[in-house]
Amino acid sequence: MTGPGIALAMQPGQRTEHVLPDQLLDRLAGLGTLLDRQPLENFDDERARRVLADTEILITGWGAPFAGENVLSLAKGLKLVAHAAGTVKGIVGEEIFNAGVKVTHAAEAxxxxxxxxxxxxxxxxxxxxxxxxxxxxxxxxxxxxxxxxxxxxxxxxxxxxxxxxxxxxxxxxxxxxxxxxxxxxxxxxxxxxxxxxxxxxxxxxxxxxxxxxxxxxxxxxxxxxxxxxxxxxxxxxxxxxxxxxxxxxxxxxxxxxxxxxxxxxxxxxxxxxxxxxxxxxxxxxxxxxxxxTPHIAGAVGLERARLGEMAVDEVERFLKGQPLRYALTLADLDRVA
The missing domain is CATH 3.40.50.720 (NAD(P)-binding Rossmann-like Domain)
Incomplete structure (x- = not known):
């Protein structure tokens, strides 16, 4: 394995289409080892256990399963969760923050x-x-x-x-x-x-x-x-x-x-x-x-690529030792959507 293990977790399909197109997946593969180009849909099957064992960076998105102690117990080397969507509430648990894992999100996109x-x-x-x-x-x-x-x-x-x-x-x-x-x-x-x-x-x-x-x-x-x-x-x-x-x-x-x-x-x-x-x-x-209108003000269609780009940009900054631009702390969750 070359470079840190990078895993994806989100619900594949209509909602996440365009978020991580092939060119962004290729860019991730150049930053580390992209463990599986297909996102994890849950964290409790054999594929998830195998992928998470080598995961240091987890990129989540809409429909991702909840990541808390369940993920920490499997991904013992986890260092960063980059959420390629807006709010992390219901996706990233307090345990992740308390374990010292860095968390960032793409709400700005x-x-x-x-x-x-x-x-x-x-x-x-x-x-x-x-x-x-x-x-x-x-x-x-x-x-x-x-x-x-x-x-x-x-x-x-x-x-x-x-x-x-x-x-x-x-x-x-x-x-x-x-x-x-x-x-x-x-x-x-x-x-x-x-x-x-x-x-x-x-x-x-x-x-x-x-x-x-x-x-x-x-x-x-x-x-x-x-x-x-x-x-x-x-x-x-x-x-x-x-x-x-x-x-x-x-x-x-x-x-x-x-x-x-x-x-x-x-x-x-x-x-x-x-x-x-x-x-x-x-x-x-x-x-x-x-x-x-049916909740379309946020990113739809091609606009969703901004979410993936922002998440990948944060991964690159993290790997270069640069400050994250959109880092979240546990205290932030009390005042953000």
């Missing part, structure tokens, strides 16, 4: 398409593109859309409220800078000076909900953030305002959101729900002021 999707959603929501489309295709004339152009819509001089200066929230703020928006930010962990450095104005949550034309959620899903946007917060929103959620469904009180949307007072772009797939009778599917 997944943030790129989410931020891009959010930018598009903000611009379309501000210009009421979805309503224009619906009226135009339904009527097949412009009798309703011509008068709409005189309304106070569009993106010039609008206020965008960002909830959460997460990696995605910060990318969205950066993408918004070329436009003539006023950007306000709610994040209790940042001072007014730190918000100003980001190019935003620090705002309390109630004020943000009240003054924003478009509100975009980027807070992590934690017990402390569950239903942080409730009926009282939604009631503060301007008539005609739009709410965008590309974070997690549990951040919103969805019963309160649906009740508010049913009045037609606000619009929403919803990419995530709680549960992840709404019931077939859910009003999310039918409300004309909701643009619903």
């Amino acid at each position: 997944n943030a790129v398409p989410v931020a891009e999707f959010t930018l598009a959603a903000i611009l379309f929501a501000g210009k009421q593109v979805f309503r224009f489309r619906d009226f135009y295709t339904a009527d097949r004339d412009r009798d309703r859309t011509y008068p709409m152009q005189r309304l106070a819509i569009g993106n010039y001089g609008r206020t965008v409220g960002i909830i959460g200066a997460s990696r995605i929230g910060r990318r969205v703020i950066e993408l918004l800078k070329p436009f003539e928006f006023k950007i306000v930010l709610f994040d209790p962990t940042l001072s007014a000076a730190e918000c100003a450095v980001l190019g935003t104005e620090k705002c309390d949550l109630d004020t943000l909900m009240r003054i924003s034309d478009i509100v975009s959620l980027h807070a992590p899903s934690l017990p402390s953030t569950r239903h942080m946007i409730d009926a009282a917060k939604l009631a503060l929103m301007k008539d005609g305002a739009a709410l965008i959620n590309t974070a997690r469904g549990a951040i919103l009180d969805e019963a309160a959101l649906l009740a508010t949307l049913a009045t037609g007072r606000i619009d929403a772009v919803i990419d995530v729900t709680d549960p992840e797939v709404p019931e077939k009778a859910s009003p999310f599917y039918d409300l004309p002021n909701v643009f619903l």
Whole structure:
């Protein structure tokens, strides 16, 4: 065996297609010994025991089996877990961190398409593109859309409220800078000076909900953030305002959101729900002021290659003795999604 043993663990198939294409697998094989080009789907069969016995670097991804004491007992030389996806919760156990194994993840790569999707959603929501489309295709004339152009819509001089200066929230703020928006930010962990450095104005949550034309959620899903946007917060929103959620469904009180949307007072772009797939009778599917997508803001298709590239880059840095760019500690798990 030449170089450290490198193993893969993820659910092969549709979700992980494009994450580790052949060129990335070849690159891994040049960094060490790629023990098996086929990912492990569990850690309790004979193939897994054989592969893990020689594993020093484990690359995980979507659908990977849980790695805890079970993996440590088999991979006694394990030094690094590089997660080629976003959150490691439910994938990497505390035992891995406590054993001194380095852990890194590719959430930064997944943030790129989410931020891009959010930018598009903000611009379309501000210009009421979805309503224009619906009226135009339904009527097949412009009798309703011509008068709409005189309304106070569009993106010039609008206020965008960002909830959460997460990696995605910060990318969205950066993408918004070329436009003539006023950007306000709610994040209790940042001072007014730190918000100003980001190019935003620090705002309390109630004020943000009240003054924003478009509100975009980027807070992590934690017990402390569950239903942080409730009926009282939604009631503060301007008539005609739009709410965008590309974070997690549990951040919103969805019963309160649906009740508010049913009045037609606000619009929403919803990419995530709680549960992840709404019931077939859910009003999310039918409300004309909701643009619903099936959790596609994150990496899909060719965008997934960024995840694998970031994981392989981290492996290379680790083997060269360089600091990991996206290392996680056990303490980080309490504040990240």
